[in-house]
Amino acid sequence: MKIATWNVNSIKARLHAVTAWLEAEQPDIACLQEIKTVDDGFPRLEIEAMGYQVETHGQKSYNGVALLSKFPLEDIRRGLPGDDGDDQARYIEAVASTDKGAVRVASIYLPNGNPVLEDPIASPKYTYKLDWMTRLRAHALDLLQHEEPLVLAGDYNVIPRPGDTHDPKGWWGDALFRQETLDAFHALKHIGLYDMFDQFDGRDGQYTFWDYQGGAWQNNLGIRIDHLLCSPQAIDRAEGITIHKSTREGVKPSDHVPVVGHFDL
DNA sequence: ATGACCGATTGCATCGGA
Numbered sequence: 001m002k003i004a005t006w007n008v009n010s011i012k013a014r015l016h017a018v019t020a021w022l023e024a025e026q027p028d029i030a031c032l033q034e035i036k037t038v039d040d041g042f043p044r045l046e047i048e049a050m051g052y053q054v055e056t057h058g059q060k061s062y063n064g065v066a067l068l069s070k071f072p073l074e075d076i077r078r079g080l081p082g083d084d085g086d087d088q089a090r091y092i093e094a095v096a097s098t099d100k101g102a103v104r105v106a107s108i109y110l111p112n113g114n115p116v117l118e119d120p121i122a123s124p125k126y127t128y129k130l131d132w133m134t135r136l137r138a139h140a141l142d143l144l145q146h147e148e149p150l151v152l153a154g155d156y157n158v159i160p161r162p163g164d165t166h167d168p169k170g171w172w173g174d175a176l177f178r179q180e181t182l183d184a185f186h187a188l189k190h191i192g193l194y195d196m197f198d199q200f201d202g203r204d205g206q207y208t209f210w211d212y213q214g215g216a217w218q219n220n221l222g223i224r225i226d227h228l229l230c231s232p233q234a235i236d237r238a239e240g241i242t243i244h245k246s247t248r249e250g251v252k253p254s255d256h257v258p259v260v261g262h263f264d265l
Numbered sequence: 266a267t268g269a270c271c272g273a274t275t276g277c278a279t280c281g282g283a
Contacts (some may be wrong), residue, residue: 009282010272034282036273061273062281112283157283176283211283212270223283255271255283 001028001098001265003105005153005226007209007256011035011066014254015043021247022050027260028070029096031107031153035064042066057092064089065107065154071096075104082135090132103234103265104143108136108154113175126175129157133184141191143231149265150231152193155256157225158185160195163204164224176225194235196228196261201241208243209256217248228261237264 004027008014011032022030030052035042039058047054051070057078058064067073073094080091093106113129120126136152143150159177162168171177189195197206207222216222230238244258 013272034272112281114281114283171283174283209283211267213267214269216267216270225283252271 001263002260003027003029003031003103003151003153003228003263004258004260005031005033005107005155005228006258007033007109007155007226007254009034009036009254009256011042012037013252015046017247017250017252017254019046019050021244021258022047022052022068025244025258025260027258028098029105030068030258031105032066032068033064033107033109033155035066036061037064055092055094057089059087059089062088063109065092065109067092067094067105067107069094069096069105071098080132080135081139083131086132098265100265101149103149103151103263104146105150106152106154108152108156110136110154110156110158112157113181116173116175116178120178120180129175130180130184133188137184137188137191140188140193144192147233148231149234149237149263151234151261152229153259153261154227155225156185156227158182158227159223159225160185160227161204164207166205166207166221166223171223176223189229192232193229194232196230196235196238196241197224199235199238206243207245208259210248212255226256226259228259230261234263234265238262239264
């Protein structure tokens with residue numbers, strides 16, 4: 001089965017690109033980020049007509065995540081636990097029942113975190129990012145206790161390695177690529193999660209995002225920030241990862257491209 | 266040279282994104 005993650009940068013603006021890609025690629029589960037609409041605004045009927053169960057966690061204007069699945073979804077959780085005052089829609093999780101068993105999947109839109117001010121820990125947006133990563137780690141630790149296939153897929157807004165950007169020196173210090181961010185990302189993985197890209201690819205320069213500005217796409221000035229993290233039970237059944245770079249060429253593309261994990265699940 | 270983009274909003278500019 002194929003589990004995909006894609007930051008679509010508005011599902012309404014991207015509906016044609018998304019349906020065309022779903023039709024061509026036929027992922028079994030798609031984790032979407034930045035749907036940028038409330039739940040009622042999501043083009044549910046169009047996606048359901050393609051054979052998907054649709055579960056959303058939206059909000060007005062910004063953020064918003066969704067799960068699309070050809071397998072039935074249950075145990076749906078909206079919102080990341082750990083802060084009742086957090087009203088940003090950045091996390092949705094569910095269990096998909098497949099022919100061979102079950103897999104728990106989350107669609108994650110991790111905060112960007114910029115700007116980082118002179119005092120990083122006095123920067124509201126950056127501390128929100130770090131706190132969110134701490135909460136994600138705590139929640140993932142709970143989920144790992146199930147000892148079942150688990151895939152945490154999404155836009156992590158983390159550049160894991162220097163080879164994941166065209167300009168590591170230029171990016172260093174940004175909220176996506178600085179020591180506190182990498183420490184938090186490592187702390188998340190070190191509870192026992194496996195990054196599919198590390199397991200199955202590992203090459204430098206395999207970007208998932210190109211800015212709309214400055215001819216970034218035309219000059220291949222990208223970054224790799226969309227990731228799939230797996231529990232041991234999921235990585236044991238994983239077969240590969242594919243970055244769908246060609247979607248960045250289309251009419252009205254998202255600035256992110258889909259990343260697809262292949263599994264024997 | 267993030268000056269040069271894109272999307273959402275009740276707007277006729279501003280904010281957020283990365």
